Amino acid sequence: MSRERSLKRVTLVKNIIGYLFLIILAIFFLFPLVYMVTTSLNPNEMDIVKKMGSIESFIPTNVSLKNYIGDPDAENPDKTENQGVVGRMPFGRFMFNSVFIVSTTILVGLVVNSMLAFGLARFSFKGRGFLVSVVIALMIIPIEAIAIPLLWVTNSLGWLDSYQVQIIPFMAKPFYVYLFYQFFIQFPKALEDAALIDGANWWQIYWRVALPLSKPIISTVAILHFLMQWGLFLWPLMVTRGPTYRPLTVAMQQFFGQYPREWGDIMAFASMMTIPVLILFIVLQGQFVNSVKTSGIK
Amino acid sequence: MPATLSKKRRRALLIFILPGLILLGVFMILPFFLSFGLSFTDQRLISRLPTRFVGFRNYVRLFDDDLFLTSLKNNFVFAGVVVPVQTFLALCMALIVNQKLKGVKFFRTSYFMPTVTAMVVVSVVWSFLYNPDGLINKFFEVITFGNWETVDFLNNPKWAFPCIMFMSIWQGAGFQMLIFLAGLQEIPENLYEAATIDGATTFQKFWNITLPQLKNTTTFVLIATTILALRVFSQVKVMTEGGPRNSTYTVVLHLYNEGFMNQKVGYASAMTVIFFLIVLGLSLAQRWILSEEREV
Numbered sequence: 001m002s003r004e005r006s007l008k009r010v011t012l013v014k015n016i017i018g019y020l021f022l023i024i025l026a027i028f029f030l031f032p033l034v035y036m037v038t039t040s041l042n043p044n045e046m047d048i049v050k051k052m053g054s055i056e057s058f059i060p061t062n063v064s065l066k067n068y069i070g071d072p073d074a075e076n077p078d079k080t081e082n083q084g085v086v087g088r089m090p091f092g093r094f095m096f097n098s099v100f101i102v103s104t105t106i107l108v109g110l111v112v113n114s115m116l117a118f119g120l121a122r123f124s125f126k127g128r129g130f131l132v133s134v135v136i137a138l139m140i141i142p143i144e145a146i147a148i149p150l151l152w153v154t155n156s157l158g159w160l161d162s163y164q165v166q167i168i169p170f171m172a173k174p175f176y177v178y179l180f181y182q183f184f185i186q187f188p189k190a191l192e193d194a195a196l197i198d199g200a201n202w203w204q205i206y207w208r209v210a211l212p213l214s215k216p217i218i219s220t221v222a223i224l225h226f227l228m229q230w231g232l233f234l235w236p237l238m239v240t241r242g243p244t245y246r247p248l249t250v251a252m253q254q255f256f257g258q259y260p261r262e263w264g265d266i267m268a269f270a271s272m273m274t275i276p277v278l279i280l281f282i283v284l285q286g287q288f289v290n291s292v293k294t295s296g297i298k
Numbered sequence: 299m300p301a302t303l304s305k306k307r308r309r310a311l312l313i314f315i316l317p318g319l320i321l322l323g324v325f326m327i328l329p330f331f332l333s334f335g336l337s338f339t340d341q342r343l344i345s346r347l348p349t350r351f352v353g354f355r356n357y358v359r360l361f362d363d364d365l366f367l368t369s370l371k372n373n374f375v376f377a378g379v380v381v382p383v384q385t386f387l388a389l390c391m392a393l394i395v396n397q398k399l400k401g402v403k404f405f406r407t408s409y410f411m412p413t414v415t416a417m418v419v420v421s422v423v424w425s426f427l428y429n430p431d432g433l434i435n436k437f438f439e440v441i442t443f444g445n446w447e448t449v450d451f452l453n454n455p456k457w458a459f460p461c462i463m464f465m466s467i468w469q470g471a472g473f474q475m476l477i478f479l480a481g482l483q484e485i486p487e488n489l490y491e492a493a494t495i496d497g498a499t500t501f502q503k504f505w506n507i508t509l510p511q512l513k514n515t516t517t518f519v520l521i522a523t524t525i526l527a528l529r530v531f532s533q534v535k536v537m538t539e540g541g542p543r544n545s546t547y548t549v550v551l552h553l554y555n556e557g558f559m560n561q562k563v564g565y566a567s568a569m570t571v572i573f574f575l576i577v578l579g580l581s582l583a584q585r586w587i588l589s590e591e592r593e594v
Contacts (some may be wrong), residue, residue, distance in 0.1 A: 015399060017397065018397050018399050020396065021394050022394060022395075022399070022402070022405040023405075025391060025394065025405065025409060026408045026409070028364060028405065028468070029408055029411060029412055029413065029468070029472065030408050031410050032412075032420075032423050032424060032427060032468075033411060033412070034413065035423065035426075035427070035433070036423045039426070042379070049431070051428040051460070052426065052429060052432050052433065053429075053432055053433055053435060053436035054429050054436065055563045057433070061422070064418060065347060065528065078438050078479050109422050112317050112318045112321060113318060115313075115314045115315070115317060115318060115594075116314065116315050116317070116318025116319065118314055119311050119314030119315035119318075120315065123307070123310075123311045123314075123552075125308075125311060128425050131315070131319070133463055134327075135322075138322060138327070140577060140578060140581040141326060141363055141531055141574070141577075142525065142577060143328060144529050144531070144550045144553065145333070145570055145573055145574040145577060146325075146329040146333065146570070147553070147554075147557070147570075148333065148336075148553060148557035148558070148563055148567055148570055149328075149329035149330075149332035149333045149336055149567060149570070150325060150329040151557065151558065151563075152329075152332070152336070152341070152343060153324070153325075153329055153332065153343070153344065156342060168321070168325070169321075169325035170325075171321055171323070172317075172321035172322045172326075174322065174326070177318060177520075185371045186507040202307075202310040202314070203310070205315075205390055206314070217417060227413075227414060230343070231417055231532075233417065233418050233531070233532045233535070234531050234535075234550065234554060235414075235534070236534075238554070238558045248415055248416075249532075250419050252416075253418050253420060253422075253527040253535070253536050256422050256425070256536065266422060266426075267423070267426070270419045270422055270423060273416065273419055274415050274416070277414055277415070277416075278414065278415070279385070281407075281411075281414045282407060285403075285406075285407050288410070288414075289479075291407075291475055292473060292477060292480070293476065293477065293479075294412075295477070295481035295550075
C-alpha cells in the first residue's frame with residue numbers, strides 16, 4: 001500500500017517537473033510574439049518607448065487599432081503617425097502581392113512537380129535513371145548558390161520587377177519532385193494497366209487515380225513550399241524596385257529601415273503579416289508536424 | 299516492358315516531364331553552370347562593355363578580399379555556436395514534449411510558432427527587444443541585481459553577433475524539435491520495456507537506447523543546421539547590415555553586396571562557386587555518414 005502511494009507521489013513530482021519545463025519553454029518561445037502584438041495595440045508611441053523595458057508592455061492598458069487603421073478622430077488625421085499602417089503605405093497591395101505570389105507558386109508547383117514525378121515513376125524509358133539522379137543531385141543546391149547568375153538570367157529576359165520573376169523560378173523544386181516520386185513508385189503496376197484497358201488515358205490516370213491517392217504528399221509539399229516561399233527575402237529584395245510587385249518581407253524591412261522608427265506601426269505591420277500565418281499553422285498543426293517529419297528523410 | 303515506347307506513350311511521357319524539366323533546366327541547372335562560367339569573366343549586371351575572360355582572377359581576388367575572409371570566418375563561428383546549441387536544445391525539447399502529459403500538444407504548437415514566423419519579422423521584433431531600453435537589458439539588470447551596464451546590443455561589435463545567433467536559435471529550434479520527435483517515435487517501445495525489466499535507470503535508457511537510436515536523425519539535424527548557418531542573410535541584412543565593424547558580415551550578405559549592389563556578377567559568381575563547394579562537401583559528408591550507418 002505505502003509503496004503504491006510513494007510510486008504515485010514520484011509520478012506526481014515527475015509530472016510537476018515536466019509541466020514546469022513545458023511552461024518555461026512556452027514562455028521563452030512565445031514572449032516575443034506576445035510582445036509584438038501587445039505593442040502593436042498601444043496607440044501611444046511615447047508610452048511604448050517608456051514601457052519597452054518593463055513587464056507592463058505585455059499588458060495593453062489602452063487597446064486601440066490606431067497603429068493598424070489610423071485614427072480618424074485625431075487632430076491631424078493626415079499626419080503620418082495618425083494614419084496607421086494601412087493609411088501610410090499600400091499595405092493591402094503588399095499583402096495581395098505576397099498571397100498571390102505564394103499561392104500561384106504553390107498551386108502551379110504542385111502540378112508541375114507531381115507531373116514530373118509521375119512521368120519518372122510510372123513510365124519506363126531510356127535515361128529514366130539518369131533523370132532521377134539529376135533530380136536528387138539538384139536537391140542540395142540552395143537558392144543562394146544560384147541567386148546571382150539567376151539574377152543575370154532573369155535580367156536578360158527583361159523580367160525584373162514583375163510577378164513572374166518571383167513565381168516561375170520557384171515552381172519546380174527537386175525535393176518536392178522527389179517526395180511525389182517516392183510515393184508514385186509504390187503504386188502497383190496493375191492499377192494503371194487496369195485503367196488503360198478500361199480505355200483511360202495517362203492524363204486521366206494521373207488526375208483521377210494518382211493525385212486523389214496522394215493527398216498526404218500534396219499537403220506536405222504545399223506546407224513546406226509555403227513556409228519557404230512566404231519568408232523569401234533575398235530574392236525579392238534583388239528583383240523588385242517599387243511597391244507594385246513588392247512582397248511583405250521586403251516591405252517590412254524597408255518600413256523598419258525608415259527613421260524615426262515608430263514601433264507601434266512597425267509592430268502592427270509585423271502582426272498583420274504574422275497572425276494569419278500563425279492561425280493557419282495552429283489549425284493545420286497535425287499536417288505541419290507530418291510535413292516536418294517528411295523533410296527529415298532527405 | 300517494351301524497350302521502345304509507342305508513339306502515344308512517348309507523347310504522354312513528354313507532356314508529363316517536360317514542364318518540370320524545362321523549369322529545372324532554365325532556373326536551376328542553367329544558373330548553376332553559369333555561375334562556374336561567369337566566375338571566369340568580368341561580367342557585370344548591366345554593362346555596355348564586352349565581357350572578357352579573366353581566368354582565375356576572381357578567385358585570386360576573393361582570397362585577398364578581407365571582407366570575404368571575415369564573412370567566411372563569421373559563418374563558421376555562427377555554425378560553430380548555433381549548430382551544437384540549437385541541436386541540443388531541440389533534442390531536450392523533443393524529449394520533454396514526448397512525455398505522456400495532458401496538453402502536451404498545446405506546448406508543442408507554441409514551440410514551433412517562431413519557425414513559421416518569417417525571419418524578417420523575427421529580426422524586427424528582436425531588434426526591439428535588444429534595444430538599449432528594451433526587455434533584454436532589463437532582464438539582465440534584474441538577474442544581476444542591478445549590476446548591469448546597459449548595452450546597445452546590436453551596435454556593439456562584441457554583442458551583435460551573439461545576439462543574432464541567440465535569436466536564430468530561438469527561431470529554428472522548434473523545427474529541429476519536430477524532426478527529433480519523429481525520430482523518438484520511431485524507436486521501438488519494446489527496447490525500453492526490456493530495459494525496464496532489466497532494471498535500467500531512466501538515464502541508462504536514454505544513454506544506451508535513445509541516443510544510439512537517434513544517430514541518423516542527429517546527423518541529419520547537425521548537417522542541415524550547418525548548411526542553414528552558411529546561408530544566413532535575412533537577420534544580418536535587417537538588423538545590422540553586417541556591422542558594427544563587420545562583426546556580423548556573412549558570405550551571403552557579401553554575395554548580395556557584390557553581385558547586386560555593386561553589380562559585379564563575375565566576382566559574385568566566383569563566391570557562389572566557393573559557397574556551393576562548401577555546401578556540397580557538407581551534403582556529401584552527410585550522405586557518407588548515413589550510408590555508413592546503414593551498412594553496419
